[in-house]
Amino acid sequence: MSASPANPPEQTTAEATALLEVRSVGKRFGSTQVLKNISLDIASGEFLTLLGESGSGKTTLLRLIAGFEQPSAGEIWMGGERLDILPPYKRPVNTVFQNYALFPHLSARDNVAYGLRVKGTPASETSSRVEEALSLVKMQGFAASRPSQLSGGQQQRIALARALVNRPQLLLLDEPLSALDANLRKQMQSELKALQREIGITFLFVTHDQEEAMALSDRIALLRDGALEQIAWPREIYARPATAYTAQFIGQTNLLRGEIRGSIATCGALRWPLEEADGPVIFSLRPEAIRLSADGKRQASEVKFRAVIRQQLYGGSSETLEVDCGNGQMLRVRIPACGPLAGEREFVFSISDAIRVKE
Amino acid sequence: MYSRTYKSLVSIPPLFWVGAFLLLPYALMFAHSLWAVREGVIVHEWNWSNYKILFANPLYAQVLFRTMRIAASVTLCSLLLGYPLAYYLAFHAGARKELLYQLVIVPLWVSYLVRGYAWKTILGSEGVLNGFLQYLHLRHEPVGFFLYSPFAVVLMLTHIYTPFVFLPIYAALEHIPRPLLEASQDLGASSLQTFRRVILPLSMPGLLAGATFAFVLSLGDFLAPILVGGPSGTMIANVVESLFGAAFDWPLGAAISVGILVITISLLLLSEFLEKRWAFK
Numbered sequence: 001m002s003a004s005p006a007n008p009p010e011q012t013t014a015e016a017t018a019l020l021e022v023r024s025v026g027k028r029f030g031s032t033q034v035l036k037n038i039s040l041d042i043a044s045g046e047f048l049t050l051l052g053e054s055g056s057g058k059t060t061l062l063r064l065i066a067g068f069e070q071p072s073a074g075e076i077w078m079g080g081e082r083l084d085i086l087p088p089y090k091r092p093v094n095t096v097f098q099n100y101a102l103f104p105h106l107s108a109r110d111n112v113a114y115g116l117r118v119k120g121t122p123a124s125e126t127s128s129r130v131e132e133a134l135s136l137v138k139m140q141g142f143a144a145s146r147p148s149q150l151s152g153g154q155q156q157r158i159a160l161a162r163a164l165v166n167r168p169q170l171l172l173l174d175e176p177l178s179a180l181d182a183n184l185r186k187q188m189q190s191e192l193k194a195l196q197r198e199i200g201i202t203f204l205f206v207t208h209d210q211e212e213a214m215a216l217s218d219r220i221a222l223l224r225d226g227a228l229e230q231i232a233w234p235r236e237i238y239a240r241p242a243t244a245y246t247a248q249f250i251g252q253t254n255l256l257r258g259e260i261r262g263s264i265a266t267c268g269a270l271r272w273p274l275e276e277a278d279g280p281v282i283f284s285l286r287p288e289a290i291r292l293s294a295d296g297k298r299q300a301s302e303v304k305f306r307a308v309i310r311q312q313l314y315g316g317s318s319e320t321l322e323v324d325c326g327n328g329q330m331l332r333v334r335i336p337a338c339g340p341l342a343g344e345r346e347f348v349f350s351i352s353d354a355i356r357v358k359e
Numbered sequence: 360m361y362s363r364t365y366k367s368l369v370s371i372p373p374l375f376w377v378g379a380f381l382l383l384p385y386a387l388m389f390a391h392s393l394w395a396v397r398e399g400v401i402v403h404e405w406n407w408s409n410y411k412i413l414f415a416n417p418l419y420a421q422v423l424f425r426t427m428r429i430a431a432s433v434t435l436c437s438l439l440l441g442y443p444l445a446y447y448l449a450f451h452a453g454a455r456k457e458l459l460y461q462l463v464i465v466p467l468w469v470s471y472l473v474r475g476y477a478w479k480t481i482l483g484s485e486g487v488l489n490g491f492l493q494y495l496h497l498r499h500e501p502v503g504f505f506l507y508s509p510f511a512v513v514l515m516l517t518h519i520y521t522p523f524v525f526l527p528i529y530a531a532l533e534h535i536p537r538p539l540l541e542a543s544q545d546l547g548a549s550s551l552q553t554f555r556r557v558i559l560p561l562s563m564p565g566l567l568a569g570a571t572f573a574f575v576l577s578l579g580d581f582l583a584p585i586l587v588g589g590p591s592g593t594m595i596a597n598v599v600e601s602l603f604g605a606a607f608d609w610p611l612g613a614a615i616s617v618g619i620l621v622i623t624i625s626l627l628l629l630s631e632f633l634e635k636r637w638a639f640k
Contacts, residue, residue, distance in 0.1 A: 068541050088544040095545045101538035105560045105637070115546035118556070166546065 019044040019202050020065065020083075020170055025074035027060055027226075034060045036227045038074070042170070047196050047203045049213040051249075052223035058206045061223070062172050065204065066095050079169065094163035095172040099179060100155045102147040108158045109134070109143040115166040133165035136195065153184045160192075164199065173205045177212065189215055210250050214238065222246055243358045247284035254290075254331050256283040256354065265354075268329035272303045272351050282357050287320065287334035289353035293346040304348045307331065309341050323347065385620070391613035401609055409614035419598070419615065426595040429512055430577035434524075436517040437573045441524035442566065446558075449532035460529075467522055475586035478515045482506040482587065507589025515583045520576055524569035531565025532558070563637040571630040575623050595619060 018041040027035040035057045042048050050058040063069045065076060067088030076084040083091055094115070102111050112133050116126040134140045137157035147155055156176060163171055177185045177192075193216050196203050207213055213220050214234045221231040230242045241247035244255055258267030260281050265274040267283060298304050307323035310330070314337070321333040321341065333347060393405050413419050444463065452459055466474065481487045484501035492498040504510055535558060543553040581596030588594065595615065602612030 066541075066545060068544075088541070089547045089549055093545075095542070097538050097542060099538065101536065101542040103539060103542070103557060105557075114543070114548070114556070118543075118546060118548040118552045162546070 017044045018042065019046075019079060020204075021077040022061070022065070023075045023077065025061070025064060025071045025076060027057070027064060027069065028072045034226050035064075035071075036225075038223075038226075038228055040221060040228065040231065042202060042204060044169075045200050045202055047193070047205065047216060047218045049205045049207060049217040049220045050223060051207060051210060051213040051220050053208060053249075055225075056223040057226040058208075058223050059174055060226075062095075062174055062204065062206050065170075066093060066172050067091050092168055093170045093172055094166050094168040095174065096156075096159050096163050096176045098174045098176065100147075100159040100176075102155055102158055102162070104147055106146075107143065108139065108145050108147070108150065111147070111158055112162045112165050114162065119166075129165050133161040136164065136199070137161045152180055153188065156180065156188060160195075164201070168201065170202045170204060173203060175206055175208070178207070178209075185212075192216065214250070220250075222249065224249075240355055241284055241357055244282050244284065247355070247357050252287055252332060252334075254285045254287065255357075256285055257281075258283075268327060269325040270303060270305055270329075272354075274351070276356075282359065283354040284357050285331075285349060285354045287332040288318075290331065290333040290335075290347050290349045292335060292338075293348040298348075301352065302348050302350055303354075304346060306344055306346050308344045312341055388613045388616055388620075391610050392617050394610045396608050396610055399607065409611045412611060413614055413618065419595075422593060422598055423595050423618075425509065425593075426578060429509055429516070429592075429594060430574045432513045433516040433520060433577040434570050434573040436513065437521040437524040438566070438570060440517065440521050441569060442528055444521075445525050445529035445532055445565075449529055449535075463522055463525055466518075471519065471582060472586075474519060475515060475582060478511065478518070478587050479506065482511055482514075506587055507592065509588070509592045511587035511589075512583045512592045512594070515587050516573075516577050516580060519583075520573040523572040523576065527565040527568040527572070528562060529565070531562040535561045560637070564634045567630050567634050567637070571626060575626060578623065579619065 020042040022038055022040040025035060025038045026033065038057075038061060050061060052058045060069060064071050064084065067083075067086065071084055074084075075082060078092065083093075102108075103114065106114065109130055113126050113130045116129060121129075130143075131140065134143055137160050139154065139157050139161060142150060142154060142158075145154075147158070150158065156179075159176070177188050180188060189212060205213075205216060217234055219231060219233050220237050222229040222237065224245055230237055230246045232240075237246065238250055241250060241253075247253045247255065256267035256270065258265060258270075258281055259279065260266075260274055260276050261278050263273055263275050265272050265276075265281060265283070267281075293304055305325055307325040309321050310324050311322035313320040313322075317337055318334050319337050319341075321335065323331050323333055323345075325331060331347075391401070392409055393407070395402055395404050395406065395408065448456055448459055448463075479486070482505040483489070484503065484506070486506065488505055489498070489501040492502065539557055539561075540553055543557050548556060579596055581594060581600050584592045584594045584597050588597075596619075599612045599615050599619075602608045602615070606612075
C-alpha cells in the first residue's frame with residue numbers, strides 16, 4: 001500500500017502515483033450536459049469522495065469509471081491503460097451499489113463468490129478467499145443466508161465483501177450508506193474507514209452528505225452542475241473554500257457581501273482594514289469563528305461589533321445564535337454552551353477567519 | 360376491521376361459484392366414471408370396470424401418449440419462441456417495446472376458430488404454403504404432411520399458446536432489477552454468464568408458469584386436432600368428445616376425463632412446488 005497519511009497535503013498526493021486519471025471527461029444525455037470537462041487524478045491508496053447535490057453528476061462520473069456509461073468526451077486512464085474503451089466486465093474496478101444489488105437467488109456466500117466463479121477461479125481458492133472476505137466484514141455467521149433474510153447493514157457488508165473479494169485496484173462506492181439509519185451509518189462510516197486503511201485499496205466514494213465526506217475522505221471533489229467546483233483535503237476545503245457555493249455546501253457559514261475601497265473592507269455594519277484592490281467582494285465567515293467578546297483591548301487583527309441576539313438554539317455542547325448586527329444584517333454564531341443569552345452583546349472575530357471567496 | 364357477518368356474506372358468492380360450477384360437476388363426472396351403459400342407458404351400478412378398460416385397451420394409452428408428446432412439443436416450441444421474444448422486449452426493444460408488446464397480444468383477440476381455419480388455408484394441399492413451394496419449383500407435388508398431421512397440430516397450438524408463454528416470462532424478466540445486471544458485469548461476468556447465472560434463474564418462475572400454461576392447455580385441446588389434425592393427429596380430448604357424443608359411453612368418457620384431470624392436477628402441483636423453490640423475495 002502506498003503511504004496515505006490521514007490528512008495528506010493536497011499537492012503531494014495525486015501527482016506522484018496517480019492510479020486513475022480522468023481527462024477532460026464530458027457526458028451528455030440527449031440535450032442535457034451532465035458532466036462538463038472533468039479532470040481528476042486519484043492516487044493509489046487514496047480515499048477520494050465525490051461530493052455533490054443530487055443531479056451534480058457525481059454518480060454519472062462513477063458510472064463512467066465503472067463502465068456502465070460511455071463518456072461523450074475525454075478519456076479515462078488507469079495504471080497506464082485506457083479504461084473507457086473496455087467493457088465493464090474487463091475493468092479492474094468493482095462497485096458497491098447504492099441499494100447493494102445483491103443477487104436474491106444466491107446465498108450471502110454465493111453472492112461473494114460470484115466474481116471469482118465467473119472468472120473461473122479454482123474452487124479451493126474461491127472458498128478460502130470468500131471466507132476471508134466474509135470475516136473481513138464480520139459476516140462469517142451469515143454465509144448461508146439469503147439477502148432477503150439480512151438487515152440493511154448486513155446486506156451492506158455482503159455487498160462490500162462481494163466487491164473486495166476480487167481485490168480490485170479501485171473500489172467504487174455509490175452512496176453505500178444512504179439507506180442506513182443514522183446510528184448504523186455512523187458506525188459503518190468508521191468501519192469503512194478502518195477497512196480502507198487495513199486493506200489499502202483505493203476508494204472512490206460518492207455521497208451527498210458533506211459530514212460523511214469530511215469524516216472519511218483523504219480528499220473531497222465537490223461537483224456542482226456537472227463541473228468540478230473544488231478538490232482539496234477536508235480541512236483545506238472547510239478552512240479555505242474557494243467559492244461561496246463550496247463554503248455554503250461544506251458546513252455552515254455566513255456569507256458577507258460587500259466591497260473593498262481604499263484598503264477597507266465593508267460588509268454591512270462590519271468594517272476592517274484589508275490591503276487588497278478595490279471592488280466588490282464576498283467573505284465566508286464560519287459561525288464558530290465568531291466569539292463573544294471578553295471585555296478588554298481590541299487587537300489589531302480582530303473585528304469587534306455589537307449585535308442583538310434574536311434567536312438561541314441549544315445544541316448540547318454548543319449554542320447557535322442568530323444575531324442582528326443592525327439594518328437586518330443577520331449572522332450565525334456558534335459558541336460553547338453557556339446558558340441563556342439575550343439582548344445586545346459584543347462579538348469578535350479575527351480578520352484572517354474571513355475567507356475571501358469567489359461567487 | 361370487518362365484522363364476522365360481513366366476512367361470511369362476501370365469501371358466499373365465490374364459495375357458491377366453486378361449489379356449483381367446479382366441485383359439483385367434478386363430483387358428477389367422477390360418479391359417471393364408476394357407472395356403466397347397458398342397452399343405451401346409463402345404469403348406476405358402481406364399479407371400476409371403465410378404468411380397467413382404459414388400462415386394458417392399448418389404444419387409449421397410445422392416444423394419451425401421443426397427446427402428451429404433442430403437448431410437450433408445443434411447450435418446447437412455444438418456449439423457444441416465447442423466451443427470446445420476451446428477452447428481446449424486456450432488455451433490448453427500447454422505444455419499440457410498447458408496439459411489439461401489442462403485436463404479441465393482438466392475436467389473442469382473434470377467435471381461436473378463425474386462426475384454426477387460417478392454418479387450414481395455409482397448410483392444405485391447395486394451400487398457400489404448397490402453392491408457394493410449387494411456384495418456386497421446389498416441389499412438383501403438394502406436400503401432404505403439412506395438414507392433417509401431428510405436425511399441423513403442434514404448429515397451430517404453438518401459434519396459439521406462444522403469447523401465453525411469452526406473458527409470464529416477460530413479466531418475470533421485467534421484474535429483474537437492472538442494477539443486478541450491472542452488478543454481474545461489474546463482477547466480471549460476460550453477457551452470456553450474466554444470462555445463465557442471473558437472468559435465467561430469476562426468470563425461472565415465469566418460465567415455469569408459461570410452460571405449465573402451454574402444456575396443460577394443449578393437453579386438453581380438441582379443436583386443433585379436429586381442424587388440422589386428421590386421424591393421425593387425434594388427441595385424448597377427441598376421444599372423450601366422441602365417447603360423450605356419437606359413441607354414447609359417458610361412463611368411459613368420464614373415466615378418461617378423470618385420468619386427464621389427475622395428470623393436470625399433478626402437473627399444477629409440481630409446477631407450484633418448483634415455483635416455490637425458485638421464488639425469491
